[in-house]
Amino acid sequence: MKKLLLIDGNSMLFRAYYATAYTNRMSTSSGIPTNAVFGFIVMMQKAMQIIQPDAVLVAWDAGKPTFRHKEYEAYKGTRKELDEDLIAQMPLVREYLDAIHVTRYEQEGFEADDIIGSAAKGSADMDTTILTSDRDLLQLIDPTTKVLLMKKGLSEMDLMDEKALREAYDLSPAQIIDFKGLMGDPSDNIPGVKGVGEKTALKLLHQFGSVEGVYEHLDEVKGKMKEKLENGKEMAFLSKELATIYTQMDLPFSLADLTVEAHSAADFYQKYEMRSLMSEEKPQPARQYEVETVASLDAIPFADPDSLLFFAVASDEP
Structure with a gap:
């Protein structure tokens, strides 16, 4: 691929x-x-x-x-x-x-x-x-x-x-949009639901799955949070729409x-x-090697393994 x-x-x-x-x-x-x-x-x-x-x-x-x-x-x-x-x-x-x-x-x-x-x-x-x-x-x-x-x-x-x-x-890719819908995004001035932060948004999504799921099960939410969600319903759905990336452009x-x-x-x-x-763009110069021909392996002196001196052994065989 x-x-x-x-x-x-x-x-x-x-x-x-x-x-x-x-x-x-x-x-x-x-x-x-x-x-x-x-x-x-x-x-x-x-x-x-x-x-x-x-x-x-x-x-x-x-x-x-x-x-x-x-x-x-x-x-x-x-x-x-x-x-x-x-x-x-x-x-x-x-x-x-x-x-x-x-x-x-x-x-x-x-x-x-x-x-x-x-x-x-x-x-x-x-x-x-x-x-x-x-x-x-x-x-x-x-x-x-x-x-x-x-x-x-x-x-x-x-x-x-x-x-x-x-x-x-602990979210799917699609839930990133719901996440922004509930908690908003200050960097983009997406409002979200007033009073709902990251931890609460995650908790709601883990329980109900999506913005739609939250409002379908609003009766299961208790206390002040239910009131915040009721008051912020319009902003939740608008925020989800604003956070959704459009993927149908004709490029x-x-x-x-x-x-x-x-x-x-x-x-x-x-x-x-x-x-x-x-x-980094400049090509490195080619390494220069010195070659010396010797009659046999016995004639090769000890050399540093990093040495650039190479030896060629002469042979009568083809």
Whole structure:
């Protein structure tokens, strides 16, 4: 089975930026910030080494508004303005992807999650891995789709499949949506049910299975929690809808267009003075060997096993 790597561009660039902005700020001699791009490249290269994909796609958010904003105007409304240094690096990372001939895609009205979801569900005949730091994408896990989840810094990654998800949360992939429906998601300003946190949401799902199941069995919930759920019913169903990744986009490329080929980024590294990455691209010089012909094995002196001196034994036999 061929392998497909889907990369959540916004998520990875943001993680790369905030993991390095205050500890390892990088810039060119002319002042162009490059720390986020550098971190993005490092994470992408590590994922490529782990997965060894045959095809790669990097998905990006196209900005507001999306169909979710039409459903809930305050969606993602609490997010702060982006740092200027991060904004400045967005075109640079796209330049890098173009340099190595990796397909990137964004579409107005949709988010990167929707592009990834549509690509994943449209490639059931491939072994698909999603690289992200966004747990929302765990809902896309299925028998042919895993999530390589960034956890800390630029190097700590967990490969999440159905078994790992069950061990971590005791939830199925589909229940990730119900989880967000009940407890909400402050990062996206998804409201959830007021007063329901992670532990309560998990308890309710373990007992009733889904948001729908909770409200079908509301009479079995006692005390203040029943009142909170009654008051938050509309928000629970709206939040579940907002958290659901759309997987039916008509993407304007085929999987054949995503095929990975070896392309050098040396010119990009040189342009933005990424010397450590540039040195990795340079081919290593061929090792030079010295050969000496001797008459017999007895004539070979003791030598260090790492020595580059090789001996050829002369023979009259063909």
